Amino acid sequence: MLLVSRPLFLLSLLLLGTNATAQEHPRGRELVQRRVALSQSATGKLVELHVASGSVTVLDFDSPVDRAGVKLGDARDRLELFVVNDRLVMLRPAADVAAGERVLLTVPFADGMSPARAVFALVTNATQVDAQVQVSRLPRTAEAVQAELDEVRAACAGKDAELESLRARSAATGPSGMILTGTMDSEGVKAKEPGFHPPKPTDGLKVKQVIAFRGTGWVALSLEITNEGTAPWTPTEARLSPGRSRAVTVTMKEPRIAPGGKARVVVEVRGEDWLEGSDHRVELRDSRGARRLLIPSVVF
DSSP: OOOOOHHHHHHHHHHHHHHHHHSOOGGGOEEEEEEEEOOGGGTTOEEEEEOOTTOOEEEEESSOBOGGGOEEOSOTTTOOEEEEOSSEEEEOOSSOOOTTOOEEEEEEBSSOOSSOEEEEEEEOOSSEEEEEEEEEOSOOOHHHHHHHHHHHHHHHHHHHHHHHHHHHHHHSOHHHHHHHTTSSOTTOOEEEOOEEOOOOOBTTEEEEEEEEEEETTEEEEEEEEEEOSSSOBOOOEEEEESOOOSEEEEEOSSSSBOTTOEEEEEEEEESSOOOTTOEEEEEEEOTTSSSEEEEEEEEO
16 A cells, blocks of 8 residues: 655646546446545444556545554455555555455545544445545535635536527527537538448447438438347437547437337437548447447448
8 A cells, every 4th residue: 555645746647637538438437536524423324435456546534544453355366455644545456346246445534523433435436446535524614615616606507508409499499409509511411322341239229221411510420220138228328439429329219129129210420511422430338338239340
C-alpha cells in the first residue's frame, strides 16, 4: 500500500484522468462522479460503490482517515488499495467483482467524531463505474451548499437548452419539421448502404443490413437485426464513436425482437456534420446493459 501526499496525488489523478479521457473505457461503461453524505446514524450502513477492472475508483473524504485501520475484504487477488492517505483512498481492480458478490471496504476516521467509520460494498455494474466519489461527513458550510447549487443550476441550464431543441423538433414532424428546424436544406437527404463487414453474432444478435441516411447536422442508421438468442431483446440506447453528438435515439415499431425474429431499428444522431466516408463504431444495448450488438466498423 502506497502512502502519498494529497497535492502529489491530485497531480497524479489529473494525469490519470487525462489518459482515461483519451481512451475508450473498457466494455463501454460510463465513468461517474458522485457525492455520498454520511449521517451520524450511518454507522453499519453499507454504501454501494461500482468498480470495474481497468478503472480507478477514488474516494475523497472531508474528514481525516485512520490510514492504518483501512481494511479491504477477502479479494486481494482482484482488488488493490494502492493509494491511501489522510483524505484519499484509491482502488484499482484487477478483475470485476463476480455477479451477486460484494467486497467490503472499511474506512475508519481519525478524529473520534460520529460516524466512526464508513463501510462500502464494492460491486461491478454493467453500465457504470464510480470514478470519483466525494464522501462528506462533517456539517456542510453555506458556501459549500451554494457552490453545489450553482453547479446544479449550470447543469440544468444545459439540459434546458437540449430540451428546448427537442421541443422544437417535436413541434412539427416529417419533411415540414425538418425544414423548419434546419435539419434538411436544399441538399435534401442522402441515403446509401454503407460499407461494413457483418460481424459475428454477439449475444445472439446479428445485423444483416445497414442503410445510412444523412441530412444537415444529423445521420440515421437503419439496421435490420435478427435475434438468434433464446430471450427477447429491446435495444434502448446506442453509441456511435468517434463523435461529439448531443443526442442518440433508438426507435423501432415492435416493442421487442422475439427469439428467432427480426426487426428494423433506427439509430438517429444529431449535433454533428458527419464527414462523408468516415468510419464509425456502432453499439446497441438493452436497458440493463446485459446484451449488446457491436458493429466495429461502418463507413458512411
